[in-house]
Amino acid sequence: MKVAVLAGDGIGPEIIAEALKVIDVLRAEGLHIETEAAAVGGAGVDLTGDPLPEATLKLCRESDAILFGAIGGPQYDVLPREQRPERGLLRLRKELDLFANLRPAKVFPQLAAASTLRADVVAGLDMLIIRELTGDIYFGEPRGIRIEANGERVGFNTMIYSESEIRRVAHVGFQSAQRRNHRLCSVDKMNVLEATQLWRDVVIEVSKEYPDVELSHLLVDNAAMQLVRNPRQFDVILTGNIFGDILSDEASMLTGSIGMLPSASLNAGSQGLYEPIHGSAPDIAGKGLANPLAQILSLAMMFRYSLNRADLADRIEKAVEDTLEAGYRTGDIAMPGEKKIGTVEMGDAVVRALKQGHA
Ligand code: IPM
Ligand code: MG
Numbered sequence: 001m002k003v004a005v006l007a008g009d010g011i012g013p014e015i016i017a018e019a020l021k022v023i024d025v026l027r028a029e030g031l032h033i034e035t036e037a038a039a040v041g042g043a044g045v046d047l048t049g050d051p052l053p054e055a056t057l058k059l060c061r062e063s064d065a066i067l068f069g070a071i072g073g074p075q076y077d078v079l080p081r082e083q084r085p086e087r088g089l090l091r092l093r094k095e096l097d098l099f100a101n102l103r104p105a106k107v108f109p110q111l112a113a114a115s116t117l118r119a120d121v122v123a124g125l126d127m128l129i130i131r132e133l134t135g136d137i138y139f140g141e142p143r144g145i146r147i148e149a150n151g152e153r154v155g156f157n158t159m160i161y162s163e164s165e166i167r168r169v170a171h172v173g174f175q176s177a178q179r180r181n182h183r184l185c186s187v188d189k190m191n192v193l194e195a196t197q198l199w200r201d202v203v204i205e206v207s208k209e210y211p212d213v214e215l216s217h218l219l220v221d222n223a224a225m226q227l228v229r230n231p232r233q234f235d236v237i238l239t240g241n242i243f244g245d246i247l248s249d250e251a252s253m254l255t256g257s258i259g260m261l262p263s264a265s266l267n268a269g270s271q272g273l274y275e276p277i278h279g280s281a282p283d284i285a286g287k288g289l290a291n292p293l294a295q296i297l298s299l300a301m302m303f304r305y306s307l308n309r310a311d312l313a314d315r316i317e318k319a320v321e322d323t324l325e326a327g328y329r330t331g332d333i334a335m336p337g338e339k340k341i342g343t344v345e346m347g348d349a350v351v352r353a354l355k356q357g358h359a
Contacts, residue, residue, distance in 0.1 A: 001033045001307050005065040009042040009076075009085060010280025011290035011343075012069025018292035018347030019067060019299045022316060025354050031312070036063075040092070041071025041085035041280075051058065051088025057095060060273075065306035066092075067299060068275035073282045082345070085280075085319075091250025094134050098265035098273055099165070100172040101133040102301070105231075105251040105261060110324040114333045116257030117228060127234040128176060131250055132169040133265055135161055136195075138241045160194045161240065166202040173238035174210040183235035185216045187223045187243055199240060199268050220247070228249055248277055257332040259291030262298035264305050272306040274298040281327065281342040286340040293320055296350055319353035326353070 003023075007016040007320045028034060038056040039047045047053065053070070060066050071085040076115055081087065092098075110312060112119040140158030170186075177184040186203045188196035200217060207215045218226065220243045226233065227247065231254050252258040258278040265273040276294030284290055297320060304313035325349065327338075328349045334340045341349075 001065075002063045003033060003035045003302070004056075004059045004061075004066045005035050005037045006040040006066060007037065007043070008040050008067040008071040008280065009073050010282045010285040012041075012043075012071065012280055014285070014288065014290050014343050015292040015295040016067065016069040016275070018350070019295045020352060021347050021351050022296055022299055022319075025351055026312060029358070033307075035067075037279075040068070041088045042073050042076045043319055044088055045076060045079065045083055045085065049083065051083060051085050052091045052095075057092070060096060064271065065302045066273040066304060067295075068273050068278035069295065070276065070278065072280045072287075090138065092273065093265060094139065096271060096273070097134060097267045097272075099132060099134045099268075100169050100266045101131040102176070102264040102266070103129040103244070103248040103251070103261065103277055104263075104306075105129065105248070105255050105257050108260070108321060108324050110321070111256040111260070111333055113335060115254055117254060121259075122136060122231060125231050125254055127231065127237065127246060127251065128180065129237045129239070129248045130169065130173045130176060132161075132240050133244075134241075135165045136241035148264060151240065159193060159242075161195050161199055163198065163202050166199050167206055170203050170206040170238065171209075171246055172266070173236055174206060174213050177213045178210065178235045181235040182212055183214045183216070185218055185223070185234055185237050185357075187218050187220050187237055187239035187247065189220050189243070190217075196240065203238065223247060224250060227254070241297040252277055257291060258294075259330065259332040260297070262288060262294050262301050264298070266305060270306050270308070272302065274302040274306075276297060280281060288344060289331055290343045291332050292343050292347050293323075294328075295345070296320060315354060315357060316350075319350050319357055322353040322357060323349045 007013040014174045044051045065229045112123040137159040140160040145155045190197040190200045252261045261277045300313040300316035303309040
């Protein structure tokens with residue numbers, strides 16, 4: 001097993017270090033896993049001027065999986081768009097064709113009270129957002145900012161989906177629903193946008209192959225509302241790139257903290273990129289305050305989806321749950337009055353739980 005480790009910027013290196021401690025425990029138990037670090041995002045820009053350096057892309061191509069931290073920081077926002085950290089991540093997704101982005105939103109019972117929503121609304125929530133990741137307005141051409149003859153500036157992007165792009169991610173959606181509670185809700189904006197009318201049409205076509213999955217549809221504005229009104233109605237949500245970006249941030253807050261949500265981005269093979277859905281949090285970077293659990297849970301997803309070791313994924317997830325059960329809380333998930341610990345202590349607690357769970 002070969003894993004590329006791309007820590008990136010901000011809190012990325014701090015939380016990646018905690019995930020690596022988990023790998024060390026498994027390695028000490030005899031697991032053969034090779035890890036190699038490379039620069040990406042702002043760190044890539046600082047090193048080579050490119051947010052996705054050639055050597056990094058090469059390493060990723062040669063790896064079974066990529067463990068990704070976070071990218072971005074205010075110091076890079078002044079750079080030309082092509083050199084911004086976000087471009088590094090977007091290009092990596094595109095280059096490796098990581099079109100299926102799995103973003104589970106699960107409320108750990110220990111954290112139900114940490115949500116800004118009432119515990120009785122979110123307790124027991126366990127849903128999966130599947131976001132198409134390599135198409136849509138994120139990559140559509142033409143795009144740009146042009147200057148009209150009268151001197152006015154006009155910004156434009158293109159929302160575009162081909163039928164094959166929709167079909168392949170729809171299959172991932174239906175197959176995921178088959179492994180869960182057999183319900184798939186497809187989210188679009190077909191009342192206004194043609195690109196998403198096609199989305200709905202193709203999803204309906206694909207659904208014929210999955211008669212055991214109950215398909216429903218929601219317009220994205222309604223979906224945003226339903227997510228806070230009654231989130232437990234959902235099993236799997238399937239949606240496009242931009243809607244999925246927005247809805248997955250919303251869903252993360254149901255779970256108490258965006259610091260808890262892992263994600264997997266998969267291509268048609270078993271190769272995947274695993275990253276927390278949160279960003280680089282420049283405001284707390286370097287302070288040892290960040291919650292490493294989304295990163296550690298992303299590592300668990302890596303074992304499940306790319307490395308064919310669901311047993312290790314289960315163990316890591318159990319260790320995280322045991323750690324929460326034991327009362328360990330970083331600032332983002334602590335209730336008023338609860339003791340807060342830092343990034344390293346949280347990582348240490350998970351490592352201890354992992355070892356204990358195995359003993
Ligand atoms: C995400 C992020 C990225 C996205 C940014 C960093 C480019 O928000 O993974 O959700 O918009 O896809
Ligand atoms: Mg996002």
